[in-house]
Amino acid sequence: MLQRILALIVKELTSLWKDPKTRYVLIIPPLIQVLLFANAANYDVTHARLAIWNDDQGRHSTEIIRRFADSNAFRPVAVVASPAAAQREIDTKDAAAVLRFGQTFSADVEAGRPAAVQLLLDTRRSNTALMIDGYASDIVATYAASLRPGGSVPLVVETRNWFNPTLDSRWFVLPGLVAVLPFLMAMLVSALSLAREREFGTFEQMLVTPLGPLEIMIGKAVPAIIVGWIEANMVLAAAILWFGVPFQGSLLLLEGALVVYMLAGVSIGLAISAFARTQQQGILGVFVYAAPATVLSGFASPIENMPPAFEWLSRLDPIRYMIVLSRGVFLQDMRFDIALLQIWPMALIGLVLLTIATVAVRRALVQ
Structure with a gap:
């Protein structure tokens, strides 16, 4: 019985291999899928599209923007100057986030007053939004630490989640x-x-x-x-x-x-x-x-x-x-x-x- 089963197994494997179409399906698609999954299924956030809304134009906001641009996590793609323009960038998915500085941001930093960077996030993709928020907070925190080594600077990121406020x-x-x-x-x-x-x-x-x-x-x-x-x-x-x-x-x-x-x-x-x-x-x-x-x-x-x-x-x-x-x-x-x-x-x-x-x-x- 085992010999008959073994003979049938060999026969089936031989038939599969001899058929050119079946051989193609067995070999080529798995290789293509490995290539796709390895390159396309990437859960890291790199070069996230970022729009800049800077009403301050001071040295501190300029330096933070430079640090965002130098980071592999972000890629500035647009400059906006109004709520409507910021909303349009996110609505059309041209930007995954908008980084906004108020008019008194640099002055507040210089005076030691609490200063906030606002981050408007497209949370239709909740996991990506969470990672972008973490990267942005890290960049701002690193800059705050460089201003006063060993001390603390009241510099924070205020995040506003659009479309999915609870990140469900x-x-x-x-x-x-x-x-x-x-x-x-x-x-x-x-x-x-x-x-x-x-x-x-x-x-x-x-x-x-x-x-x-x-x-x-x-x-x-x-x-x-x-x-x-x-x-x-x-x-x-x-x-x-x-x-x-x-x-x-x-x-x-x-x-x-x-x-x-x-x-x-x-x-x-x-x-x-x-x-x-x-x-x-x-x-x-x-x-x-x-x-x-x-x-x-x-x-x-x-x-x-x-x-x-x-x-x-x-x-x-x-x-x-x-x-x-x-x-x-x-x-x-x-x-x-x-x-x-x-x-x-x-x-x-x-x-x-x-x-x-x-x-x-x-x-x-x-x-």
């Missing part, structure tokens, strides 16, 4: 799950659709029906979009009603964006399914795509911390855009013009991949 991690995680989980489900349903037809031998029968390639794609896409949209609303309802995550924005805007987003996910699944011969290959294709896409999306670790090549690659990932939009609608009442910056890339990705899948089916029809 569920406010950060659950709006992200509204984007991630339904996308994976919609992609899986669509990835199995054409592969199932091939595996059951009904693909050729479908091709000889009056339906054209585009009609076939629409017929396969719509059910998967509906499944993904329903699951997204289930997660949405649980986040609001069960876990108490505040919903500040427009429900209509979020629902419309979810439809576009599901189209992008379904198009990816159909593109995988158009080239898969079996459902197993379709599932493997989804797995190969899903893990790197989730890492590159910024769901768990900030995109800003990734190397430039991976940050650019994340622009091809629709999950990235929906996570920004979902968290923005949940926590900040994101305006439509800002939301549109996240919607149109998802629509473009969906249309391009749906076109690729349609062309693949048309070629099968010709053959």
Whole structure:
């Protein structure tokens, strides 16, 4: 019996290795995923985008700004001079924090009076905000110690958390799950659709029906979009009603964006399914795509911390855009013009991949 089992094991391993497609799936994706996780999944905060709001212009505020600029943790990207400008930098995620100095900051330091540096934080990403707050406090404390070695200078950082004042991690995680989980489900349903037809031998029968390639794609896409949209609303309802995550924005805007987003996910699944011969290959294709896409999306670790090549690659990932939009609608009442910056890339990705899948089916029809 053991010999027969051993012979079967050897036979299965040999079959796996002899099949070029299977050999590719076994070797290449794990290497790619190791590369992505090692470089993109970085939980350290480096070169966080910082906007400077300096009403003081004295030597002490100038020196502290220089220390922030010299730190690997921060990268000054903008200078603002009003509350509206500061809010715009954070709303659009152009800056992760705003460092503000009042008009009398340097004078207060010189006179030994209590002086405060205000730090406005985007806490839609609560873990990153906590680390930025710690880095900023350390820089200010180090400067205060340099002014009076062995003594104390009344110099502090006053932190103001925007969008998530309690730094509740569920406010950060659950709006992200509204984007991630339904996308994976919609992609899986669509990835199995054409592969199932091939595996059951009904693909050729479908091709000889009056339906054209585009009609076939629409017929396969719509059910998967509906499944993904329903699951997204289930997660949405649980986040609001069960876990108490505040919903500040427009429900209509979020629902419309979810439809576009599901189209992008379904198009990816159909593109995988158009080239898969079996459902197993379709599932493997989804797995190969899903893990790197989730890492590159910024769901768990900030995109800003990734190397430039991976940050650019994340622009091809629709999950990235929906996570920004979902968290923005949940926590900040994101305006439509800002939301549109996240919607149109998802629509473009969906249309391009749906076109690729349609062309693949048309070629099968010709053959």
